[in-house]
Amino acid sequence: MDWDDAYANGKYIPNADAIAARWPVEAAAFRARTPGEQDLAYCTTDGATDRQRLDLFMPSGPAKGLFVFVHGGYWMSFDKSTWSHFAAGAVAAGWAAAVPSYNLAPEVSIGDMGKEIAQAITLAAGQVEGPLVLCGHSAGAHLVARMMCGSALLPEALAQRVRRVVGISGIYDLRPLLKTAMNDTLKLDAAEAQHESPSLHHPRAGFEMVVWVGADERPALIEQSDVLSKTWAGQVQTRCVHAKGRHHFDVINDLQDANSELMQIALAD
Numbered sequence: 001m002d003w004d005d006a007y008a009n010g011k012y013i014p015n016a017d018a019i020a021a022r023w024p025v026e027a028a029a030f031r032a033r034t035p036g037e038q039d040l041a042y043c044t045t046d047g048a049t050d051r052q053r054l055d056l057f058m059p060s061g062p063a064k065g066l067f068v069f070v071h072g073g074y075w076m077s078f079d080k081s082t083w084s085h086f087a088a089g090a091v092a093a094g095w096a097a098a099v100p101s102y103n104l105a106p107e108v109s110i111g112d113m114g115k116e117i118a119q120a121i122t123l124a125a126g127q128v129e130g131p132l133v134l135c136g137h138s139a140g141a142h143l144v145a146r147m148m149c150g151s152a153l154l155p156e157a158l159a160q161r162v163r164r165v166v167g168i169s170g171i172y173d174l175r176p177l178l179k180t181a182m183n184d185t186l187k188l189d190a191a192e193a194q195h196e197s198p199s200l201h202h203p204r205a206g207f208e209m210v211v212w213v214g215a216d217e218r219p220a221l222i223e224q225s226d227v228l229s230k231t232w233a234g235q236v237q238t239r240c241v242h243a244k245g246r247h248h249f250d251v252i253n254d255l256q257d258a259n260s261e262l263m264q265i266a267l268a269d
Contacts, residue, residue, distance in 0.1 A: 003179040006176070019249045019250070023085075030085035034058075034088075038055045040054050042120040052120075054100035054124060055080055056097070059096065063129070066097070066125055066131075067090035067096065068098045068099075068124060068134050068144070069097060072169075076185050079101040090133075093267050095133075095267060098121070102120070110186065110188065114143055114147070115153060125158055132158070133166065134166070147159075148165055148203050163208070169214055169217055170213075172224050173197045173228075178190065199227050205235070206236075209229070210239045211225045212251070214243050215242040226240060
């Protein structure tokens with residue numbers, strides 16, 4: 001098994017570089033036209049970095065709740081400035097939307113990234129009342145699933161506000177990554193890969209897990225989604241959707257449309 005090839009997304013997507021090049025342009029346009037607060041520091045301790053910040057976008061009226069979008073990049077690349085426009089569907093539907101950055105490998109471990117995302121959610125949720133929907137793409141899907149499993153990262157009162165977690169084309173079992181070249185940067189060992197893998201832990205009760213994956217994804221990513229859905233079924237309400245005709249880079253496009261099936265499911269009462 002060639003594990004590097006199994007998790008090589010862009011290699012199998014036509015015009016992948018052109019698609020990715022559009023994201024920061026579209027994100028900047030969304031920030032320019034959408035009210036809210038940018039660059040809110042969610043970590044105030046000594047040693048806090050510029051990456052420990054989030055943008056909070058607000059709807060035109062009272063917010064129905066808080067939607068959090070955590071970006072991907074295999075825990076090694078990107079920041080919030082590339083992904084702002086994927087909050088558009090939530091804001092149009094009347095929700096506040098938080099988009100955080102976080103420190104990346106090799107500077108920090110994947111476990112530390114999870115702690116940062118928990119801090120970001122805590123700050124944003126302190127400014128917006130109502131239910132929480134946590135959504136992430138790729139590595140971000142792993143991080144939002146991690147919020148609700150294993151050793152709890154969110155404070156209990158905050159976890160109780162989580163209505164739904166939406167993992168889009170995520171990696172929920174980190175053990176295969178031990179066999180990839182990217183682990184030279186991630187620096188996972190067997191113990192952390194086990195501890196930080198949502199598929200290997202029980203979820204807390206009281207929320208719905210939506211596992212959304214492009215039907216045209218690499219087989220390894222489809223399998224990752226199917227396994228999480230089956231593993232957590234019976235412990236929490238789960239839903240697994242293979243989005244027809246979608247690959248790893250366009251599977252998130254429907255986050256921009258409040259009327260899409262993805263957003264209708266994500267924000268359902």
